[in-house]
Amino acid sequence: MFGQVAAERMSQSQSGVIVNVVAQEPDQYYSDLDNTTSMVTGFTKSWAKELKQHNIRVGGVIPVSSHSHHANGNWSQIQDELTRTTEYIVSNDYFSGRVVSAEA
Numbered sequence: 782m783f784g785q786v787a788a789e790r791m792s793q794s795q796s797g798v799i800v801n802v803v804a805q806e807p808d809q810y811y812s813d814l815d816n817t818t819s820m821v822t823g824f825t826k827s828w829a830k831e832l833k834q835h836n837i838r839v840g841g842v843i844p845v846s847s848h849s850h851h852a853n854g855n856w857s858q859i860q861d862e863l864t865r866t867t868e869y870i871v872s873n874d875y876f877s878g879r880v881v882s883a884e885a
């Protein structure tokens with residue numbers, strides 16, 4: 782719903798960037814994250830195609846941990862990487878329709 786409202790407003794100004802960021806709970810099962818990743822990848826690609834005519838880019842960021850358990854330090858590293866990856870998507874004019882992993 783939020784994405785639709787944002788896209789409508791951005792289409793009026795004929796520019797914008799939507800970044801879909803997946804929130805991951807520290808105890809979330811990896812199968813749940815796989816399902817969420819597939820869903821976000823699908824609608825990120827779909828929105829990118831649909832909104833290209835309005836000069837709106839769409840990207841996505843998925844948090845990935847290389848550790849089986851999220852320690853507090855590791856979670857803060859993931860959050861930092863999510864922020865850096867989101868900044869990259871927003872600043873790169875050629876990034877659209879793709880989802881990248883933010884790994885710590």
